Amino acid sequence: MEVKEAIKKRRAFRSLEPVKITKELIEDLAECAQITASCFNNQPWQYIFVHEPKALEQMQEALSQGNEWAHKASMVIVVLGKQEDDCVIHDRVYYRFDIGMATEAMILRATELGLVAHPIAGYSPRKTRAILDIPEDVDVIALVIVGKKSNKINPVLSEKQVENEKERPERKKIKDFVHLNRYGDKK
Numbered sequence: 001m002e003v004k005e006a007i008k009k010r011r012a013f014r015s016l017e018p019v020k021i022t023k024e025l026i027e028d029l030a031e032c033a034q035i036t037a038s039c040f041n042n043q044p045w046q047y048i049f050v051h052e053p054k055a056l057e058q059m060q061e062a063l064s065q066g067n068e069w070a071h072k073a074s075m076v077i078v079v080l081g082k083q084e085d086d087c088v089i090h091d092r093v094y095y096r097f098d099i100g101m102a103t104e105a106m107i108l109r110a111t112e113l114g115l116v117a118h119p120i121a122g123y124s125p126r127k128t129r130a131i132l133d134i135p136e137d138v139d140v141i142a143l144v145i146v147g148k149k150s151n152k153i154n155p156v157l158s159e160k161q162v163e164n165e166k167e168r169p170e171r172k173k174i175k176d177f178v179h180l181n182r183y184g185d186k187k
């Protein structure tokens with residue numbers, strides 16, 4: 001798949017059906033993070049690939065209201081990192097940027113493999129930490145919900161979420177975030 005095709009195909013779908021999670025899949029996704037660029041090649045990312053049924057069930061406890069659709073996850077990738085593992089240049093703190101790039105690489109690869117990989121912020125870091133034994137000094141940055149897209153709309157979805165299954169939520173116009181040559185110039 002061309003990169004642009006994967007970028008366009010990626011969607012935050014919420015109607016999921018099970019998919020088999022293999023060691024090969026986890027290695028494949030992890031490799032995409034491994035070779036991502038990072039400040040000074042610091043590679044600040046850490047991931048927990050949660051895929052055993054019992055652990056997945058425990059992780060349901062950590063999800064916020066509105067994310068019940070994620071109970072159908074075949075895998076939850078817990079995105080972790082520490083500020084001290086990456087560049088801090090004056091007031092510029094890079095670990096979340098680098099970890100975001102590595103995570104997007106995994107998300108695009110999952111998309112290419114025909115999977116849904118949906119990042120979420122709606123979870124309790126405190127509960128996630130307790131369930132998975134994550135040390136206090138490691139930030140729980142996001143969860144990525146992995147599954148296969150189901151053609152049957154998940155009945156737990158709100159009206160708005162159902163709408164978003166059918167059509168990609170609207171984006172800003174390119175001219176509203178692109179500046180040419182200097183800030184504020186659009187032409």
Ligand SMILES: Cc1cc2nc3c(=O)[nH]c(=O)nc-3n(C[C@H](O)[C@H](O)[C@H](O)COP(=O)(O)O)c2cc1C
Pocket residue numbers: 010011012013014066067119120121122123142168169
């Ligand atoms: C950092 C981040 C947090 C998000 N948190 C949630 C969430 O808690 N629940 C949810 O259903 N979707 C969540 N999303 C998905 C966005 O709602 C979705 O990407 C956006 O609506 C655009 O839709 P699209 O990705 O299908 O184009 C999150 C996405 C990101 C990047």
